[in-house]
Amino acid sequence: MSKAKLTTVEGRPVLRIERRLAHPPKKVWRAVTEPEHLSRWYPFTVTELDLRLGGKIRFDDGQGSTLEAVVTELEPQRRFAFSTNAPAGTSRESDDLVRFELQPLDAGCLLVFTHVFDDRYGAASYASGWQVCLDALEAVVDDRPVEAGYPVAEMHDAYVERFGLDSGTVSETADGWLVRFERQLTRPVETVWAVLGGQTPPRGPQVGGPVPQAFTSDEVASGTVTSVKAPALLEYEWQSRGRAAGRVRWELSSGTGHGARLVLTQTGPNELAAERSRALKVWKARIAALAEQLRGLPR
Structure with missing residues (x-):
């Protein structure tokens, strides 16, 4: 074949x-x-x-x-x-x-x-x-x-x-830069949201509250949740030297119909341009780990 x-x-x-x-x-x-x-x-x-x-x-x-x-x-x-x-x-x-x-x-x-x-x-x-x-x-x-x-x-x-669809892209913005990943996943939106901790009791993540760990990476310091719309969106501040440096945003949609489509972005200022390479590496690995976790779930 x-x-x-x-x-x-x-x-x-x-x-x-x-x-x-x-x-x-x-x-x-x-x-x-x-x-x-x-x-x-x-x-x-x-x-x-x-x-x-x-x-x-x-x-x-x-x-x-x-x-x-x-x-x-x-x-x-x-x-x-x-x-x-x-x-x-x-x-x-x-x-x-x-x-x-x-x-x-x-x-x-x-x-x-x-x-x-x-x-x-x-x-x-x-x-x-x-x-x-x-x-x-x-x-x-x-x-x-x-x-x-x-x-x-x-x-x-x-x-x-x-096909190289697990790689991210970098683009310039008016305020700095944006790293972007888009990936088709193999389980529905609601399942992915739950795996990421979006249903953490009692109410799930809230604006101003802590970010569920699965939405983060040890190499990108997270602040607080800035926007959430279950089960489709979670955004939070990431920090550099103890100060807010930009936003990390997870978005889920229906994709091709075979599972959720994930779009993950991280923004940052020009003075932290060196962080772009780190973001590309960190989020590629995090999304790969998520995909592996989803593969292990019963259909």
């Missing part, structure tokens, strides 16, 4: 997965274009598929919503691609593009799958999810029962590291 590769084309992330299948293109083509077969392994149920250029595709996500797509490439038994519309009210900037290419190979074929999207920090989630889906596709063409699967946390986090 080949691993997913992540590249960038025209500024957009692109996942590419190759899979050798022991069946000719004709049989695999049915699995990727006929609704009754596609629905057995694709993330959503296909309720309509007009197999022509410009044809409409409709998916049912099983949660009361319908997703729409348009066929953008079609060459029977060779290429099939469609763009999925960005749902109203989401942060997606443009349509995703899903593409299947079948190349004859000995008695079987090579499936080249690509997914073009915008959310780079969701790449590990997509990669691990598509691996599970393509395992199910292989079962369909093998005429085997399709077992219900879900991306395992270990696979997800391995892709986070493989």
Whole structure:
């Protein structure tokens, strides 16, 4: 089983997965274009598929919503691609593009799958999810029962590291600098909040009160909580030489739907520019430890 590769084309992330299948293109083509077969392994149920250029595709996500797509490439038994519309009210900037290419190979074929999207920090989630889906596709063409699967946390986090999504960035601000990390996690917002100590009795963290230890690091002296909105946000002062030097902010949102999306930032003044390197190292390690802790929880 080949691993997913992540590249960038025209500024957009692109996942590419190759899979050798022991069946000719004709049989695999049915699995990727006929609704009754596609629905057995694709993330959503296909309720309509007009197999022509410009044809409409409709998916049912099983949660009361319908997703729409348009066929953008079609060459029977060779290429099939469609763009999925960005749902109203989401942060997606443009349509995703899903593409299947079948190349004859000995008695079987090579499936080249690509997914073009915008959310780079969701790449590990997509990669691990598509691996599970393509395992199910292989079962369909093998005429085997399709077992219900879900991306395992270990696979997800391995892709986070493989794609370099565990590294932070540094930017300049009007008052100094900002270190930023963004990471897709493998458990829901409420679970992550609880693991971080956000439900510390009796009322959880309060403005002006102490910061729960899990939100801190021994190498970054913490002051008091400056803002909290359970279970989505906690911000506090960090200190240098006993004085407030900036803010550390943890924010949790729904991410790709496979778990919480964490955005962690630390700000600081220009006179403490040397602290930027420390912040990059400290918070990368702290987030990695959190991800490991989440992997150990029962699903």
